Amino acid sequence: MNKATLQQIFSTNAGFGALALRVPVGIIFAAHGAQKLFGWFGGYGLEGTGGWMESIGLAPGVLMAFLAGAAEFFGGLALVFGVLTRPAAVTLIIAMLVAIFKVHFANGLFMSNNGYEFGLALLAASVSLLFSGAGKASIDAIIAKKLN
Secondary structure, eight states, X not given: OOHHHHHHHHOOOOOTHHHHHHHHHHHHHHHHHHHHHXXXXXXXXXXXXXXXXXXTTOSSHHHHHHHHHHHXXXXXXXXXXXXXXXXXXHHHHHHHHHIIIIIIGGGOSOGGGTOSXXXXXHXXXXXXXXXXXXXXXXXXXXXXXXXX
């Protein structure tokens, strides 16, 4: 990878406000990923989540559970620490698009009906971080400064 590509990945045009978005959204994603991967926080782990994913047409279920769980868990941690924020945001955007359209869209907007409003909010936060980068209070900002 050349220096210009690395600068694009790590650069940020956001201030400290991105921290207020990154940390809580990252915690939410990491917790949901931990449910899928490890069965933590009342989750079903890979086998249980995989069985459910298979039942809604996402096959092979365990692989899909692993991919979704890994994207959410590791992507969420990346957001919390502000490292590789843009690549993490891309994976989380994909995960949220799948969740919205494969699981929630048919139920309408509202969470009370298992709708897509929460997924949409997480999607919007991920898109915002993709555009802005991690902000000044991030590992990405430290790396970008060293690349200049």
